[in-house]
Amino acid sequence: xDFEYTREEExxxxxxxxxxxxxxxxxxxxxxxxxxxxxxxxxxxRWVGFSWPREVGGGGGDIMSQVILKExxxxxxxxxxxxxxxxxxxxxxxxxxxxxDEQKARFIPDILDSKYHWCTGYSEPNVGSDLAALQCKALxxxxxxxxxxxxxxxxxxxxxxxISMLVRTDNFGSEEAKHEGITALLVKLDAPGIEIRPxxxxxxxxxxxxxxxxxxxxPVANRLGDEGKGWAVTISSxxxxxxxxxxxxxxxxxxxxxKELVRRTTRNGKPLSDKPSVRRELARFEAKIEAMRLNGxxxxxxxxxxxxxxxxxxxxxxHRADLEVEMGxxxxxxxxxxxxxxxxxxxxxxxxxxxxxxxxxPSVVIGGGTPxxxxxxxxxxxxxxxxx
Amino acid sequence: xxxxxxxxxxxxxxxxRKFLEERCPTSTVRSIMNSDAGYSSEHWSQMAALxxxxxxxxxxxxxxxxxxxxxxxVLEEMGRSLCPTPFVSHCLTASTLCELGxxxxxxxxxxxxxxxxxxGTIAVLDIPDDPIADNLTLQASADPGGIxxxxxxxxxxxxxxxxxxxxAYRHANKPGxxxxxxxxxxxxxxxxxxxxLTKRTGTLTLENVKVPAAQLIPMTEAQLIRLLDKGVxxxxxxxxxxxxxxxxxxxxxxxxxxxxxHPIGKYQGVKHRLxxxxxxxxxxxxxxxxxxxxxxxxxxxxxxxxxxxxxYASDAFAQMGIDGVxxxxxxxFTQEYDIQLYLKRSKWARPMFGDADYHYERVAALTL
Numbered sequence: 036x037d038f039e040y041t042r043e044e045e046x047x048x049x050x051x052x053x054x055x056x057x058x059x060x061x062x063x064x065x066x067x068x069x070x071x072x073x074x075x076x077x078x079x080x081r082w083v084g085f086s087w088p089r090e091v092g093g094g095g096g097d098i099m100s101q102v103i104l105k106e107x108x109x110x111x112x113x114x115x116x117x118x119x120x121x122x123x124x125x126x127x128x129x130x131x132x133x134x135x136d137e138q139k140a141r142f143i144p145d146i147l148d149s150k151y152h153w154c155t156g157y158s159e160p161n162v163g164s165d166l167a168a169l170q171c172k173a174l175x176x177x178x179x180x181x182x183x184x185x186x187x188x189x190x191x192x193x194x195x196x197x198i199s200m201l202v203r204t205d206n207f208g209s210e211e212a213k214h215e216g217i218t219a220l221l222v223k224l225d226a227p228g229i230e231i232r233p234x235x236x237x238x239x240x241x242x243x244x245x246x247x248x249x250x251x252x253x254p255v256a257n258r259l260g261d262e263g264k265g266w267a268v269t270i271s272s273x274x275x276x277x278x279x280x281x282x283x284x285x286x287x288x289x290x291x292x293x294k295e296l297v298r299r300t301t302r303n304g305k306p307l308s309d310k311p312s313v314r315r316e317l318a319r320f321e322a323k324i325e326a327m328r329l330n331g332x333x334x335x336x337x338x339x340x341x342x343x344x345x346x347x348x349x350x351x352x353x354h355r356a357d358l359e360v361e362m363g364x365x366x367x368x369x370x371x372x373x374x375x376x377x378x379x380x381x382x383x384x385x386x387x388x389x390x391x392x393x394x395x396x397p398s399v400v401i402g403g404g405t406p407x408x409x410x411x412x413x414x415x416x417x418x419x420x421x422x423x
Numbered sequence: 424x425x426x427x428x429x430x431x432x433x434x435x436x437x438x439x440r441k442f443l444e445e446r447c448p449t450s451t452v453r454s455i456m457n458s459d460a461g462y463s464s465e466h467w468s469q470m471a472a473l474x475x476x477x478x479x480x481x482x483x484x485x486x487x488x489x490x491x492x493x494x495x496x497v498l499e500e501m502g503r504s505l506c507p508t509p510f511v512s513h514c515l516t517a518s519t520l521c522e523l524g525x526x527x528x529x530x531x532x533x534x535x536x537x538x539x540x541x542x543g544t545i546a547v548l549d550i551p552d553d554p555i556a557d558n559l560t561l562q563a564s565a566d567p568g569g570i571x572x573x574x575x576x577x578x579x580x581x582x583x584x585x586x587x588x589x590x591a592y593r594h595a596n597k598p599g600x601x602x603x604x605x606x607x608x609x610x611x612x613x614x615x616x617x618x619x620l621t622k623r624t625g626t627l628t629l630e631n632v633k634v635p636a637a638q639l640i641p642m643t644e645a646q647l648i649r650l651l652d653k654g655v656x657x658x659x660x661x662x663x664x665x666x667x668x669x670x671x672x673x674x675x676x677x678x679x680x681x682x683x684x685h686p687i688g689k690y691q692g693v694k695h696r697l698x699x700x701x702x703x704x705x706x707x708x709x710x711x712x713x714x715x716x717x718x719x720x721x722x723x724x725x726x727x728x729x730x731x732x733x734x735y736a737s738d739a740f741a742q743m744g745i746d747g748v749x750x751x752x753x754x755x756f757t758q759e760y761d762i763q764l765y766l767k768r769s770k771w772a773r774p775m776f777g778d779a780d781y782h783y784e785r786v787a788a789l790t791l
Contacts, residue, residue, distance in 0.1 A: 294790070294791055314784060315780065322786070329426065332426040339424075350706070407691070417701060421688055
């Protein structure tokens with residue numbers, strides 16, 4: 036056991052730090068062209084799509100370098116390495132693994148250059164956790180598929196140009212073979228027959244939407260992977276590091292903000308930082324975050340050694356979900372009535388940012404698999420308990 | 424970056440697990456825990472022969488010369504099997520002597536500890552509350568050529584089986600450790616079982632015990648706290664193994680027990696609780712491993728690391744003990760069934776070297 040880095044790894048860490056010193060001025064000194072320059076500079080460094088193969092324009096970075104890059108970026112609260120979030124996280128890896136050469140040439144450079152947004156179409160009104168039961172259908176008509184149906188809770192749909200979506204091309208209404216007959220399609224969102232209706236979330240944002248497809252024609256060339264094999268496309272096995280180090284660093288910095296809040300806030304004339312229940316709760320958050328960090332390093336070690344991981348990453352997903360809810364609510368609860376005042380409301384603390392935070396958790400906690408689904412995954416895949 | 428065990432450590436784990444499965448199945452655990460001695464001298468000599476008793480004692484003093492990461496591998500397996508043994512007390516004694524003793528003291532004590540001829544334990548606090556320096560109150564009085572100790576140390580683990588005690592005292596405003604033998608004049612130790620019959624404790628009574636200067640180990644407050652933190656790490660490592668056993672037993676029961684036409688492990692009320700247990704054990708396991716690493720490699724980080732591990736483990740393991748029994752239904756409530764032994768272990772471990780309240784407060788004091 037050791038927690039040292041090799042000389043090359045330390046040198047890379049230094050390179051990232053030097054880059055940040057040079058290219059990440061304090062927030063108040065950033066001009067209007069900051070983001071554009073930032074995106075161009077990190078692209079030049081090949082840090083966008085850092086783990087992607089070099090032949091598609093990625094950085095070809097190894098696992099430890101990914102960890103170091105994420106850790107340093109998160110520690111300095113740097114902006115993302117690209118604005119095409121869904122493209123970088125999900126769509127790009129899927130295209131790299133399953134796409135044709137033509138699809139790679141057409142889409143990957145745009146994702147890396149943050150040209151436009153992607154969204155991913157999985158959930159439907161009656162299909163959430165049980166994703167394989169999806170009903171949105173696409174029938175073959177010559178060189179085209181014709182899509183009819185709807186997708187919902189589609190994050191970024193209101194601003195996205197393309198959607199990577201799952202449709203049913205076979206096995207309609209079959210409960211037994213529902214994983215088969217699913218096909219992945221890449222669809223341009225300005226195609227005739229598409230209507231996007233934004234949905235306002237409880238925090239007042241319109242970040243997701245329902246999309247309606249009415250006889251939407253999509254060229255067969257936009258199919259990702261084989262017909263009927265779309266289920267596999269959702270689970271890309273690209274060698275992404277699995278340490279969740281970026282999330283951990285972000286949670287630690289959130290914890291620091293909470294500590295700073297309790298140090299400067301008094302209740303009944305006494306600092307909140309002296310209150311035993313507040314102290315215990317903050318320390319409990321710290322134990323969970325540190326456990327996430329160390330779990331991540333254990334899983335990373337296994338990944339580096341080439342030992343297979345099962346679904347251990349669900350452990351940190353569950354911690355993250357708990358912490359998002361608990362830490363968001365903690366600030367509001369210790370601030371008393373003032374904690375309930377959100378932006379632009381009288382008596383708000385820190386312009387209501389704590390209250391706003393307390394309403395933001397569902398995007399993390401529900402998106403990408405609810406805690407109940409994560410628990411099913413652990414129970415069935417790791418503990419080998421019978422399936423539901 | 425390498426947060427995993429070496430091949431040698433994995434082999435050690437296999438060796439320990441195999442030994443305990445063969446020599447100390449639960450039927451044996453039960454007969455030892457109901458015996459007067461509370462441990463098996465046969466096991467003890469076998470463990471000595473395998474090198475475990477001298478695991479952390481350097482080779483020049485007839486030990487094996489390994490470190491805390493190796494030790495927690497053994498402790499985790501001991502926790503899993505519930506093997507009744509003074510092993511934890513013994514290792515804390517050996518580790519402390521190795522670190523703080525002078526050459527003469529090491530030469531006199533360590534070979535006996537490594538061979539198992541001597542069983543060691545530590546007697547630190549006079550007030551058996553939180554593991555803080557203030558709770559060491561025993562005042563030594565001066566004596567020509569040494570000190571005199573008079574007092575009682577409550578809740579000394581394995582007091583009944585120990586031959587050698589490291590007794591903490593204060594003298595001239597400084598803490599120290601006295602090497603005291605059971606046969607020394609004025610020394611007596613009682614022995615009692617606890618709710619967890621696999622763990623023994625007792626009271627060490629010292630009446631005008633003369634300890635020559637050669638048997639005294641001067642210590643700083645920081646070294647005293649470090650000694651207690653090693654205890655935290657050792658106990659937490661045992662908790663990891665015992666907690667994994669709870670998951671294994673309960674999971675296998677949930678796969679076999681049929682109700683409403685299905686194994687109960689199919690129902691989310693059962694399987695989700697088991698998944699939560701898995702999340703907790705993975706987590707306090709990681710925290711415990713890191714704390715063990717800090718003992719040898721990064722002592723400055725040890726207080727925070729040890730407290731995070733024990734705080735998390737104390738709460739989580741206690742709840743697992745309860746839920747392990749509850750998920751078994753009525754059978755879990757019986758004396759005959761083994762899951763209750765783990766519930767009792769979870770109660771035993773919770774306050775040892777500080778409970779969750781103490782350790783969370785300590786983290787807050789260090790970081791807030």
